[in-house]
Amino acid sequence: MDYIALQLFNGLVNGSFYALLSLGLAVIFGVLRVVNFAHGALYMLGAFAAYLLLQDFGVGFWPALVLAPIGIGIAGMILERLLIRRLYGLDPLYNFLLTFGLTLMIQDGVRLRYGLQGQPYPAPAELAGSISAGLVAYPTYRLFVIAFSIVVCVAVWYLIERTRVGMIVRAATERPELTRALGINVDRWVTPVFGFGVALAALGGVLAAPMRNVSPLMGSELIIFAFAVVVIGGMGSIAGAVVAGFLVGVLASLAAIFNPALENVVAFALMAIVLLVRPAGLFGSLEARS
Amino acid sequence: MKRTIAGSLVALLLAAACGGGTGGAPSGGTAKLTDGKLVIAVINDQSGVYADLSGKNAVEAVKMAVEDFKAKYGDNALGGSVEVLTADHQNKADVAQQKAQEFYERSNADLILDVPTSSAALAIADVAKTQQKLYINVAAATTDLTGKSCNKYTFHYAYDTYMLAQGTGITVTQQGGKSWYIIYPNYAFGQDMEKSFRQAVIAAGGTVIQSDGSPFPNTTGDFSSLLLKAGQLKPQVLGAMQAGGDLVNVVKQYNEFKLKDQNIKLAVGLLFDTDITALGQDALAGTVYTTPWLWNMDEQSKTFADKFLKRTGIRPTFAHAGNYSAAWQYMEAIRRAGSDEADAVVKQLEGYKFSDFFIRNGFVRPEDHWVQHDALIAQVKPKSESKETFDYSKVVSTIAAEKASRPLAEAGCSMPK
Numbered sequence A: 001m002d003y004i005a006l007q008l009f010n011g012l013v014n015g016s017f018y019a020l021l022s023l024g025l026a027v028i029f030g031v032l033r034v035v036n037f038a039h040g041a042l043y044m045l046g047a048f049a050a051y052l053l054l055q056d057f058g059v060g061f062w063p064a065l066v067l068a069p070i071g072i073g074i075a076g077m078i079l080e081r082l083l084i085r086r087l088y089g090l091d092p093l094y095n096f097l098l099t100f101g102l103t104l105m106i107q108d109g110v111r112l113r114y115g116l117q118g119q120p121y122p123a124p125a126e127l128a129g130s131i132s133a134g135l136v137a138y139p140t141y142r143l144f145v146i147a148f149s150i151v152v153c154v155a156v157w158y159l160i161e162r163t164r165v166g167m168i169v170r171a172a173t174e175r176p177e178l179t180r181a182l183g184i185n186v187d188r189w190v191t192p193v194f195g196f197g198v199a200l201a202a203l204g205g206v207l208a209a210p211m212r213n214v215s216p217l218m219g220s221e222l223i224i225f226a227f228a229v230v231v232i233g234g235m236g237s238i239a240g241a242v243v244a245g246f247l248v249g250v251l252a253s254l255a256a257i258f259n260p261a262l263e264n265v266v267a268f269a270l271m272a273i274v275l276l277v278r279p280a281g282l283f284g285s286l287e288a289r290s
Numbered sequence B: 001m002k003r004t005i006a007g008s009l010v011a012l013l014l015a016a017a018c019g020g021g022t023g024g025a026p027s028g029g030t031a032k033l034t035d036g037k038l039v040i041a042v043i044n045d046q047s048g049v050y051a052d053l054s055g056k057n058a059v060e061a062v063k064m065a066v067e068d069f070k071a072k073y074g075d076n077a078l079g080g081s082v083e084v085l086t087a088d089h090q091n092k093a094d095v096a097q098q099k100a101q102e103f104y105e106r107s108n109a110d111l112i113l114d115v116p117t118s119s120a121a122l123a124i125a126d127v128a129k130t131q132q133k134l135y136i137n138v139a140a141a142t143t144d145l146t147g148k149s150c151n152k153y154t155f156h157y158a159y160d161t162y163m164l165a166q167g168t169g170i171t172v173t174q175q176g177g178k179s180w181y182i183i184y185p186n187y188a189f190g191q192d193m194e195k196s197f198r199q200a201v202i203a204a205g206g207t208v209i210q211s212d213g214s215p216f217p218n219t220t221g222d223f224s225s226l227l228l229k230a231g232q233l234k235p236q237v238l239g240a241m242q243a244g245g246d247l248v249n250v251v252k253q254y255n256e257f258k259l260k261d262q263n264i265k266l267a268v269g270l271l272f273d274t275d276i277t278a279l280g281q282d283a284l285a286g287t288v289y290t291t292p293w294l295w296n297m298d299e300q301s302k303t304f305a306d307k308f309l310k311r312t313g314i315r316p317t318f319a320h321a322g323n324y325s326a327a328w329q330y331m332e333a334i335r336r337a338g339s340d341e342a343d344a345v346v347k348q349l350e351g352y353k354f355s356d357f358f359i360r361n362g363f364v365r366p367e368d369h370w371v372q373h374d375a376l377i378a379q380v381k382p383k384s385e386s387k388e389t390f391d392y393s394k395v396v397s398t399i400a401a402e403k404a405s406r407p408l409a410e411a412g413c414s415m416p417k
Helices: A002-032 A039-057 A061-082 A092-114 A140-162 A164-174 A176-181 A186-208 A218-233 A238-258 A260-264 A266-277 B002-024 B055-073 B093-105 B118-131 B161-174 B188-203 B224-233 B244-256 B273-279 B299-312 B318-337 B342-349
Strands: A130-133 A136-139 B037-044 B081-088 B111-114 B134-137 B154-156 B179-185 B207-214 B237-240 B265-268 B288-291 B362-364 B375-380 B393-399
Touching: A002 A039, A002 A140, A002 A164, A002 A186, A002 A218, A002 A238, A002 B224, A039 A061, A039 A092, A039 A186, A039 A218, A061 A186, A092 A218, A130 A140, A136 A140, A140 A164, A140 A186, A140 A238, A164 A176, A164 A186, A176 A186, A186 A218, A218 A238, A218 A266, A238 A260, A238 A266, A238 B224, A260 A266, A260 B207, A260 B224, B037 B055, B037 B093, B037 B318, B055 B081, B055 B111, B055 B299, B055 B318, B081 B093, B093 B111, B093 B118, B111 B318, B118 B134, B118 B154, B118 B188, B134 B318, B134 B342, B161 B188, B161 B237, B161 B265, B161 B288, B161 B375, B161 B393, B179 B188, B179 B224, B188 B207, B207 B224, B224 B244, B237 B244, B244 B265, B244 B273, B265 B288, B288 B393, B299 B318, B318 B342
Parallel strands: B037 B081, B037 B111, B111 B134, B134 B154, B179 B207, B179 B237, B237 B265
Antiparallel strands: A130 A136, B288 B375, B375 B393
């Protein structure tokens, strides 16, 4: 029983990362209609930014948790202004290719400089211990990751559902032309929204650094799952991304109890089922997909 | 028209005669190269999980060996130029096979070197067999290279899963780690490691409570379910057979779950210096592991490591050093044979006894082409004890060559003559 309970926590930890990544993807897709394939690479850059801040400037985990997302977010905004913006008028496939190309360039750039094997990054001293839970100890840092991502997800939800900025973004998501007609400058919000989504990815990267191997390929492996999560939750749906993220994490971990190999399959099996039963995703509406 | 054809014919004949004249007279130990040049092809992973431990720097090591060989024996030591080619097999058996075919057939490669990733390594062994060209594997671990996939043209040079299990499996069990829980990546290498370690642990008087395969490649980088299971099973030793980036994730999460505090010791199947760099030395301090070579084990190894550092910016892993040594011994064999003709070189290698900076008490077993040599039991030092960057480990003891090698009776190789 203990084992299953702890495995549930592991699922929530993995789910936290899926939720943060797909949340960013969903926000970007919702407003820009861009499937940002570079999301995984930007997540990786977040982890590397944390590593470099510690290595070269002695800046620890807590400041990095703020600085890295801001830095990578700004880099994301520059990317949007310079490149992604130019392809809005074309088939969405072009931006897909562009962001995929960017992924390869970012990954290989980091690889050239730091190699593939990865870099060390310790957990912050305050969270390095573990909390006793029955028979087994559970790492404090993992509990922090779960709590922190839930807070971030709720905050993002509040921002989008309950504030004026969120209202504009939502309106722009669902009826961009109508929103424009009401005199709201939709385009002004495009760049910050992209930067915001990217910052969420970078935040996930910083959170992952103490737990995972900080290597150039860490994001390319995770991004596929994040896409599956977005599809399960419903393209562009904020709540869907979060719920599906945690759901996939927990189900995958529970499946791993029976057979470790199942862990990688669950997300895609779930995606197939959801697409059959509810093609728009758990929380999606068909209009948001157009 | 006729005249020009005749003219070129004459020119060709003349050229052939001249070529035969210079190349054909072996004077002063110069070998005869079948096509006027020697081609060594290095096939390995240059973009994936094993790119750091061998990869491009292994190619550099082979180039260093060629340059040093020329410096020692003169530019024309082998009676022609030496070319080093390279390809990325992306850890895929089919890509490896196709590249090997291409190198042997179209580029006239005389030797294929390195080839990490056991599945890819075995695929090339088959190509070497049908092409009747040499293949010296350095970076793959599977014992099948000298077992059921053995053949006349394939040699296994640096290490195998048997050596790792004999070293780490037996040492750790004898030190009191009697009950084991083994986790392994579920593909050729991991399955072979699991088998070898299971045998070694049982032979040393221990038991294997359970073993579990983890998906390979592990896309999520998450091993927590297996580590939690370890916490449940309460073995004395957690045997992690993962390699490269996967191993880094296992160790990170082993430390995170504080399994050490629950008296579950970590034993690592295969450890490269590049893994220690990725984890930070202290995350692994005290870990005992088996390796064929360490860059700081003695003076002649250090001399090589210094040269390598100057050229590449890092200290060599044993795969880098092994590639240098294998290329060198291959060229020595050509000198002894006086030819690069594959059968003649095989004849020179079989039964050959030698030692160099990498291989100690080396002996090329003619029966299965395993290059038998001493292995080391090493231990990762805490950072406070290391004197410079990359000074990670110290030698605890040496395993004699015969003990580190799988007995011939177990190999199951029937070598065609």
